[in-house]
Amino acid sequence: MKILVTGFEPFEGAAINPALEAVRRLPDTIAGASIVRAELPVVFGKDIEVLRAAVAEHEPDVTLCIGQAGGRTHITPEFVGINYAHARIPDNEGNQPLAQPIVEGGPDAYFTTLPVHAMVEKMRAAGIPAAVSCTAGTFCCNEMLYAVLHLCATEYPAMRGGFIHVPYATEQAAPLAEGTASLPIETMVAGLTCAIEAIVEHPEGDVVGAGGREH
Amino acid sequence: MKILVTGFEPFEGAAINPALEAVRRLPDTIAGASIVRAELPVVFGKDIEVLRAAVAEHEPDVTLCIGQAGGRTHITPEFVGINYAHARIPDNEGNQPLAQPIVEGGPDAYFTTLPVHAMVEKMRAAGIPAAVSCTAGTFCCNEMLYAVLHLCATEYPAMRGGFIHVPYATEQAAPLAEGTASLPIETMVAGLTCAIEAIVEHPEGDVVGAGGREH
Amino acid sequence: MKILVTGFEPFEGAAINPALEAVRRLPDTIAGASIVRAELPVVFGKDIEVLRAAVAEHEPDVTLCIGQAGGRTHITPEFVGINYAHARIPDNEGNQPLAQPIVEGGPDAYFTTLPVHAMVEKMRAAGIPAAVSCTAGTFCCNEMLYAVLHLCATEYPAMRGGFIHVPYATEQAAPLAEGTASLPIETMVAGLTCAIEAIVEHPEGDVVGAGGREH
Amino acid sequence: MKILVTGFEPFEGAAINPALEAVRRLPDTIAGASIVRAELPVVFGKDIEVLRAAVAEHEPDVTLCIGQAGGRTHITPEFVGINYAHARIPDNEGNQPLAQPIVEGGPDAYFTTLPVHAMVEKMRAAGIPAAVSCTAGTFCCNEMLYAVLHLCATEYPAMRGGFIHVPYATEQAAPLAEGTASLPIETMVAGLTCAIEAIVEHPEGDVVGAGGREH
Numbered sequence: 095m096k097i098l099v100t101g102f103e104p105f106e107g108a109a110i111n112p113a114l115e116a117v118r119r120l121p122d123t124i125a126g127a128s129i130v131r132a133e134l135p136v137v138f139g140k141d142i143e144v145l146r147a148a149v150a151e152h153e154p155d156v157t158l159c160i161g162q163a164g165g166r167t168h169i170t171p172e173f174v175g176i177n178y179a180h181a182r183i184p185d186n187e188g189n190q191p192l193a194q195p196i197v198e199g200g201p202d203a204y205f206t207t208l209p210v211h212a213m214v215e216k217m218r219a220a221g222i223p224a225a226v227s228c229t230a231g232t233f234c235c236n237e238m239l240y241a242v243l244h245l246c247a248t249e250y251p252a253m254r255g256g257f258i259h260v261p262y263a264t265e266q267a268a269p270l271a272e273g274t275a276s277l278p279i280e281t282m283v284a285g286l287t288c289a290i291e292a293i294v295e296h297p298e299g300d301v302v303g304a305g306g307r308e309h
Numbered sequence: 310m311k312i313l314v315t316g317f318e319p320f321e322g323a324a325i326n327p328a329l330e331a332v333r334r335l336p337d338t339i340a341g342a343s344i345v346r347a348e349l350p351v352v353f354g355k356d357i358e359v360l361r362a363a364v365a366e367h368e369p370d371v372t373l374c375i376g377q378a379g380g381r382t383h384i385t386p387e388f389v390g391i392n393y394a395h396a397r398i399p400d401n402e403g404n405q406p407l408a409q410p411i412v413e414g415g416p417d418a419y420f421t422t423l424p425v426h427a428m429v430e431k432m433r434a435a436g437i438p439a440a441v442s443c444t445a446g447t448f449c450c451n452e453m454l455y456a457v458l459h460l461c462a463t464e465y466p467a468m469r470g471g472f473i474h475v476p477y478a479t480e481q482a483a484p485l486a487e488g489t490a491s492l493p494i495e496t497m498v499a500g501l502t503c504a505i506e507a508i509v510e511h512p513e514g515d516v517v518g519a520g521g522r523e524h
Numbered sequence: 525m526k527i528l529v530t531g532f533e534p535f536e537g538a539a540i541n542p543a544l545e546a547v548r549r550l551p552d553t554i555a556g557a558s559i560v561r562a563e564l565p566v567v568f569g570k571d572i573e574v575l576r577a578a579v580a581e582h583e584p585d586v587t588l589c590i591g592q593a594g595g596r597t598h599i600t601p602e603f604v605g606i607n608y609a610h611a612r613i614p615d616n617e618g619n620q621p622l623a624q625p626i627v628e629g630g631p632d633a634y635f636t637t638l639p640v641h642a643m644v645e646k647m648r649a650a651g652i653p654a655a656v657s658c659t660a661g662t663f664c665c666n667e668m669l670y671a672v673l674h675l676c677a678t679e680y681p682a683m684r685g686g687f688i689h690v691p692y693a694t695e696q697a698a699p700l701a702e703g704t705a706s707l708p709i710e711t712m713v714a715g716l717t718c719a720i721e722a723i724v725e726h727p728e729g730d731v732v733g734a735g736g737r738e739h
Numbered sequence: 740m741k742i743l744v745t746g747f748e749p750f751e752g753a754a755i756n757p758a759l760e761a762v763r764r765l766p767d768t769i770a771g772a773s774i775v776r777a778e779l780p781v782v783f784g785k786d787i788e789v790l791r792a793a794v795a796e797h798e799p800d801v802t803l804c805i806g807q808a809g810g811r812t813h814i815t816p817e818f819v820g821i822n823y824a825h826a827r828i829p830d831n832e833g834n835q836p837l838a839q840p841i842v843e844g845g846p847d848a849y850f851t852t853l854p855v856h857a858m859v860e861k862m863r864a865a866g867i868p869a870a871v872s873c874t875a876g877t878f879c880c881n882e883m884l885y886a887v888l889h890l891c892a893t894e895y896p897a898m899r900g901g902f903i904h905v906p907y908a909t910e911q912a913a914p915l916a917e918g919t920a921s922l923p924i925e926t927m928v929a930g931l932t933c934a935i936e937a938i939v940e941h942p943e944g945d946v947v948g949a950g951g952r953e954h
Contacts, residue, residue: 381702382597382697382702383702383704385702433699436695436698438694438697438698438700438702438704438706439698442702479651479653479707482597482598482653483654484648486655486735487653487655488597489598489653490597490705491597491707492706493707493711520701522701
């Protein structure tokens, strides 16, 4: 099995993107699957082009994108990508789309085809804070999740796709006031490794995990 | 214009549901539109039946459901309902669906057909904390949003539909520790009134509001 | 009984200070006690001078200062003032003391002489979110609390003193993202009125309230 | 230099106390200072007895107590201990003191004699989230901080004393919902090691660190 794991470059003036740092430190083989990598720009549209090129080059069985969710406490596999770009801040080239579809005429949303509950359970069993999320936002992370799943639905029917958000790295939260959550990048590497093991172990379907949210 | 506004009954042992309290106190006419009401059970499946009956009885131009999002600080119109029921807690009849579709074979998600950005802007202009949300959770609130939008898409093409989450009422947060946000029910009534005014004023489309979230 | 209630002016570029707004709207008589008011500058040292002048002018039985605690969800009577000024941001005249005592040679801290638990219970009974706080910070609010209690301890032995923090007003939180808590100013007025009633009803000592925090 | 580092046992039904786990894993020598350890019961009064015995046995130059602050994101050296026990929950022997002084007739509070700003700066420079806190709560952690500083003030004038709160360990937050912050115990060990280095490097006084809070 070949798994393409992508990480976004830093954005909003940050020195690092913990997602990219964690992706770089992943081992080259996890549970027998070979890991290939791509770095994605935080630029609407261009991130999709780079992703498409990486998928065309590697022809992976799974594409898993990783991004930063500054403020979250847990590593959060995303359940759903929505066809909606609505940027609170400019991207790295100054674009700030508002209320735009990502794919003109595409369905409103796609559910991930990765076993997010199995991924969360594997991380939790290793003592790593993890939870399924039902919103990837409306910036480039969500765009990437939607784009990956649209690729799967339209061009690569055998490929599975999904997205994981990671918190701030500890070095990002260190100088900030109490109240900003973080995890060490090593913890993220361990968590992503567990998640990828679960992806390998569940080639079809997902476990019925607990969780759920009232809102 | 006729607007059906629904509120959920209390759940999880609570004495009140601020959504229902606010719905009861809405005026009978807002911006010239007549307001009709329904109380919905917090029971998977039954909530849809009660909703369908209310829609069939009133034949409203708009159906707007209101629910409690305990812990949120803002009044939050929801952007998207997903075809997924995954309950962290049992509903009021003890059902706890896990990883179930709400409508077998339905699309993964529907975007609301209400002008959520205009609704938020109108509330903010009145000094009421409001923001668009991109997740209504995976409990009965999301079920209701998805069900309303499925009704619009399949049986009532002229009807618009959507959902607004409200925070805890102040009397719910009063005995709890510092850290649990709330608003008075009167503030919710004022906010919902603004939101309904925006619905009346924007019979088609939405304004391009700011907002957006990176995750 | 005469009660001096003070409110701070706006700071850090804000248009209003909800503490001052609420103080202005208090009734002139509460539970038989006459309410007199003073507006305090958010300026280290000067706030103490203005306070001293107001106390000298009014010779109140109780001095109760009110300030803004942006981000808190509850109305929070403060339990303790500390002899420590350490400013994260400049005050309204650009002063930013670091690690300075407020009163050279003063004790490290004073406990309030107001019945904070009775005040909280009265607010909660009225459905208003309230809790005792054990830190008033290290900016002008804490300076004022410490200064009032130092005045009581050294010059006005019959006077009681204390401080209440209020959240952001709803109009301050309205344009901000979901996650910033607030209450309407009318709710603050109602809460402060309850708190002052409790002060009048408990001229000596406090009730043994619940609460407490592990950290 | 000899430094006594204490850690509390688990409480409120928890399987571990990350403070104790981190203390156990500290090296035996840090920056040339020898580290001795004691485990403290989470029992009002008894914790002080065990502390007194450990101080009498080891005659340390510094006593540094470590406790858990579940929910905090940062490692937080405490600035002030207050003469007040007010328990929200029973301790490990069922005691629940309300509104009690810790030392009858003691001063309202003591400031720590450890260089908390230098400790925080050293941790931050190592990429570890850290901040000075101005409240240690009203449970056993605060009792221990006040008791240590009272010992210093009355019986061991050459001894310095203080307290550090640590967040939940990652394994404690792992099964909980997104929103509960944590750090790995190894990060706590690294952070406490930095903090102890700063204690050794600053035998008198503190640096003038940034920070401060408006409330």
